Amino acid sequence: MQKKRIAIQGIRASFHEEAAFKFFGTDIETIECDSFKQTCEVLKDKKADYVVMAIENSIAGSLLPNYTLLREYNFSIVGEVYLAIQLHLMALPGVKFKDVKYVQSHPIAIRQCSDFFDEFPNLQVIESSDTAACAKKIREENLTDTAAIANLLAAKLYDLQVMERRIESNKKNFTRFLILADKPIGTTESNKASLSFQVGNSVGSLAEVLNIFSEYKINLSKIQSMPVLGKRNEYNFYVDIEWKNQSDYDAAIRKVLKYTINFTIMGEYQKNDKV
Numbered sequence: 001m002q003k004k005r006i007a008i009q010g011i012r013a014s015f016h017e018e019a020a021f022k023f024f025g026t027d028i029e030t031i032e033c034d035s036f037k038q039t040c041e042v043l044k045d046k047k048a049d050y051v052v053m054a055i056e057n058s059i060a061g062s063l064l065p066n067y068t069l070l071r072e073y074n075f076s077i078v079g080e081v082y083l084a085i086q087l088h089l090m091a092l093p094g095v096k097f098k099d100v101k102y103v104q105s106h107p108i109a110i111r112q113c114s115d116f117f118d119e120f121p122n123l124q125v126i127e128s129s130d131t132a133a134c135a136k137k138i139r140e141e142n143l144t145d146t147a148a149i150a151n152l153l154a155a156k157l158y159d160l161q162v163m164e165r166r167i168e169s170n171k172k173n174f175t176r177f178l179i180l181a182d183k184p185i186g187t188t189e190s191n192k193a194s195l196s197f198q199v200g201n202s203v204g205s206l207a208e209v210l211n212i213f214s215e216y217k218i219n220l221s222k223i224q225s226m227p228v229l230g231k232r233n234e235y236n237f238y239v240d241i242e243w244k245n246q247s248d249y250d251a252a253i254r255k256v257l258k259y260t261i262n263f264t265i266m267g268e269y270q271k272n273d274k275v
Contacts, residue, residue: 007031007039007048013132013154015083019177020052021153023081023272034129036066040073043182051075051180056222057085058174060108067226067238070178070196070266077194077267079179084275087113089164090135090155091147097163102126104134105149113149115169135160174275178267190268192221193249195239197260198228206237209259216252218243236262242271 004024008016011032020028031048033039039051053069056062070077087109091100103110103117104126110117117123126146128134134148139158147163148154155162178194199205213220222240243249257263 003027003029004050005029005031005048007033007042007051009033009036009039009053010130011132011136013135013151013157014130015085015151015175016052016054016177017132018151018153019054019081019083019175022083023052023079023177023179024050036069040069040075040180043075043180044073046182049181050078052081053178053180054175055178056176057108058172059112059170062224064224064226067224067236070180070238071236074264075180075182076184077178077269078181078185079269080192080272081177081179082174082273082275083177085112085168085173085175086151086166087131087149087168088152088155088162089116089147089149089167090138090160090162092138092142092144093159093161095144095147095161095163099145100147100163102143102146103149104128104137104146106131106134109149112168112170112173116164116167132157176273179269184267187268187270189270191244192240192242192271193268194266195241195264196236196266197239197256197263198234198236199260201233205259209256212252212255212259213241216243216248216255217245218248218252238266 006020006028010016012030017030042048043051055066102124107127109131131150132154135150135154135158138146138148219242221242224238225235228234
């Protein structure tokens with residue numbers, strides 16, 4: 001049986017691959033991509049079966065450019081996965097902490113370890129495009145004066161020693177990833193959906209829609225607005241909703257359609273928020 005092909009932004013042992021492993025298991029083929037747009041192109045060209053795409057972080061917030069990609073490519077959201085972001089300092093085996101002069105990582109990972117760098121101001125920080133790529137570079141170039149901040153997957157894959165564990169400032173740091181496919185996957189167990197729509201530019205038009213969800217006991221777990229390109233005072237609203245009774249969801253959607261413009265169900269899937 002052919003392995004599932006999963007497109008990720010970044011390289012092997014990145015957080016995106018860790019999220020893919022958590023959702024699909026480790027028996028998959030990872031397709032490394034330089035950008036989120038490239039992951040979408042790979043899926044569009046049928047060179048991958050799924051994309052794993054980060055959409056929000058509990059500290060850094062929503063990844064707004066990825067909402068634009070979701071709309072542009074019109075893929076189906078078929079699942080979600082939450083990953084605890086645990087950051088570790090790693091270097092070549094045998095390297096002593098006192099010998100480390102440089103620390104490399106992704107800018108967001110570096111920001112998430114601000115307390116650590118306050119404690120060791122002598123360390124020179126170098127920003128890179130990917131946490132795992134920093135670990136890989138240390139191994140390939142045999143850098144004995146450099147450490148990387150990455151996950152345990154990277155330490156294992158590139159045979160690095162973990163010098164300091166869990167150096168992230170906030171231990172309750174997690175990222176939500178979406179699982180994308182080129183078409184919906186039918187399931188009768190869906191209890192969460194991602195929607196996008198616009199509303200008329202009149203008083204109370206958005207409240208009217210939100211009240212419908214409330215009326216049918218639909219939980220609104222997220223709302224995100226993005227300006228409509230080239231249109232003044234017009235917004236796309238991205239909403240995540242959850243329900244217990246399918247009939248309530250169906251009725252709410254039918255009613256909401258009457259009060260919205262460009263209404264799209266971006267995906268119906270199972271809630272999966274365990275970190």
